[in-house]
Amino acid sequence: MGVLRLAPVVLGLGLAACGGAPIYPDTDVVELKGFELKNATGVQKDRGTMQAGTLEYAGPGDLVSVFRAYVSSMKDHGWQSRSEEVAGDKAVATLGKEVRTCSLQFTQSQGTIRAVIKVTPAK
Secondary structure, three states, X not given: OHHHHHHHHXXXXXXXXXXXXXXXXXXXXXXXXXXXXXXXXXXXXXOOEEEEEEEEEEEEOOHHHHHHHHHHHHHHOOOEEEEEEEEOOEEEEEEXXXXXXXXXXXXXXXXXXXXXXXXXEOO
C-alpha cells in the first residue's frame, strides 16, 4: 500500500527534474522557478486554467533575463504576447489566451525582483 501512495510523488519529482517550468497548481500560469510566492489573491480556477487572480513573487536574478525567460515560458504554455516593454528596473507585458488577459509587472530593487502576475477575463 505504501508503494502505491509514493508512486505519484516519484512521478511528480521526475517530471520536475526534467527542467519544465513549474505551474501554479491546477492552472496554466507558469510560476517563477527559484522564486518565493509571497501572495496569491482572488485566484479563480476552472478546468486547469486560471480565470482570475493575482500572484506575487520575489526572488533574485537579473531583471531582463528573468522577465524574458518568464514570457518565453508562458508562450510555451499557449499564451500570446500582446506587448512587452523593458525600461531600467521595470519590465511589463500583456499576454492573452482564449478570453483572458495576463498582465505582468516585474520590478527590481536592491538585487531583488518583485513579480506581479495578474489574470483577468478579457472584456
